[in-house]
Amino acid sequence: MRITKTSISPIELELKEPFSIANETVETAMNVFIKLETDEEITGWGCATPDSVTSETSKTVTRIFQSGFQDILIGADPTRIQLLNDIIEERIPGNPSAKAGVNMALYDILGKKAQMPLYRLLGGYKEKIETSITVGLNPVEIMIQRAKEYVSNGFSCLKVKCGMDPSHDIEAILGIRSAVGPNVKIRIDANEGYTLEKALRVVETLEELGADIEIFEQPTPAKYLYALKEITAQCSVPIMADETVFTLRDSLKLIKMEIADMINIKLMKIGGITNALDANVYAELAGIPVMIGCMNESMGAMAAGVHIACAVKNIKYADLDSAIDFKNDVVTGGASYKDGFVIPSEKPGLGIEVDL
Numbered sequence: 001m002r003i004t005k006t007s008i009s010p011i012e013l014e015l016k017e018p019f020s021i022a023n024e025t026v027e028t029a030m031n032v033f034i035k036l037e038t039d040e041e042i043t044g045w046g047c048a049t050p051d052s053v054t055s056e057t058s059k060t061v062t063r064i065f066q067s068g069f070q071d072i073l074i075g076a077d078p079t080r081i082q083l084l085n086d087i088i089e090e091r092i093p094g095n096p097s098a099k100a101g102v103n104m105a106l107y108d109i110l111g112k113k114a115q116m117p118l119y120r121l122l123g124g125y126k127e128k129i130e131t132s133i134t135v136g137l138n139p140v141e142i143m144i145q146r147a148k149e150y151v152s153n154g155f156s157c158l159k160v161k162c163g164m165d166p167s168h169d170i171e172a173i174l175g176i177r178s179a180v181g182p183n184v185k186i187r188i189d190a191n192e193g194y195t196l197e198k199a200l201r202v203v204e205t206l207e208e209l210g211a212d213i214e215i216f217e218q219p220t221p222a223k224y225l226y227a228l229k230e231i232t233a234q235c236s237v238p239i240m241a242d243e244t245v246f247t248l249r250d251s252l253k254l255i256k257m258e259i260a261d262m263i264n265i266k267l268m269k270i271g272g273i274t275n276a277l278d279a280n281v282y283a284e285l286a287g288i289p290v291m292i293g294c295m296n297e298s299m300g301a302m303a304a305g306v307h308i309a310c311a312v313k314n315i316k317y318a319d320l321d322s323a324i325d326f327k328n329d330v331v332t333g334g335a336s337y338k339d340g341f342v343i344p345s346e347k348p349g350l351g352i353e354v355d356l
């Protein structure tokens with residue numbers, strides 16, 4: 001099989017409502033669709049969601065796709081994913097979300113060629129995974145209201161954004177705990193917003209007052225590795241690294257230096273499924289569980305996260321809720337939600353239909 005044609009389509013998708021975390025507020029999200037056509041009438045779809053975290057834009061993704069990826073892809077056998085990933089990593093530095101979009105399109109082709117849903121082709125460890133749903137930063141009453149709505153819609157795991165103002169955060173998280181009761185899991189994510197001292201104060205206060213936090217994600221700035229390591233050492237709640245870990249090399253460093261208890265791997269940070277699976281193996285050997293998270297991903301990108309999260313054992317956590325947030329997604333299929341779980345499509349490949 002050969003790739004005969006490639007195309008790229010950036011689309012700005014509108015969110016149902018503005019979404020705020022400690023370092024930004026967004027109302028729309030760029031999703032850049034990548035289409036790979038082959039000489040066997042199989043078409044692969046992928047999607048890149050560049051943003052400030054990956055230091056990319058739809059323009060940089062389009063430019064590098066046209067100037068770097070196209071030459072590598074046209075005429076190549078799309079099923080030789082390890083070889084193509086190696087060539088891409090060698091020739092194209094950075095640009096992780098562009099790499100992720102291309103890489104998942106290759107896997108989509110592989111799955112369609114094998115006539116298997118991707119998660120089964122990659123190992124099929126689980127048929128569904130519980131996902132958190134994110135409560136963005138807002139005034140306390142609104143955050144509590146959102147949390148109640150999500151729980152009444154069947155979700156039993158919340159990821160509450162924090163990291164702006166400790167007293168607001170403590171009030172919001174305690175308010176949410178008392179509103180949703182003891183059986184809902186609460187994870188918190190500061191998106192680098194606290195200092196070491198503030199992070200420890202927030203989590204100690206929350207634990208004393210019975211908030212029962214399952215996971216504390218990226219409390220401190222990404223670049224301060226020792227601050228994160230210190231919190232991991234001192235804190236009774238498991239610490240998850242997100243912004244600290246981008247590349248495969250970052251994953252290995254985090255594991256070797258014992259900086260965090262868990263890693264949040266996102267396909268857009270690490271450059272796709274191939275790299276994510278490798279990082280997961282490092283983590284598994286070190287006894288570190290992995291979460292698969294997402295950016296502001298339409299179902300076009302998020303479906304790949306669902307498939308990989310279900311494929312292997314050590315991906316024990318999922319934060320795969322972004323596709324719910326769009327007013328008019330251009331993708332159908334891929335995955336569905338039921339009772340707080342996200343379930344990958346049983347159609348071949350990613351199982352997505354794209355209507356551009």
Ligand SMILES: [Mg+2]
Nearest residue numbers: 189217218242
């Ligand atoms: Mg995070």
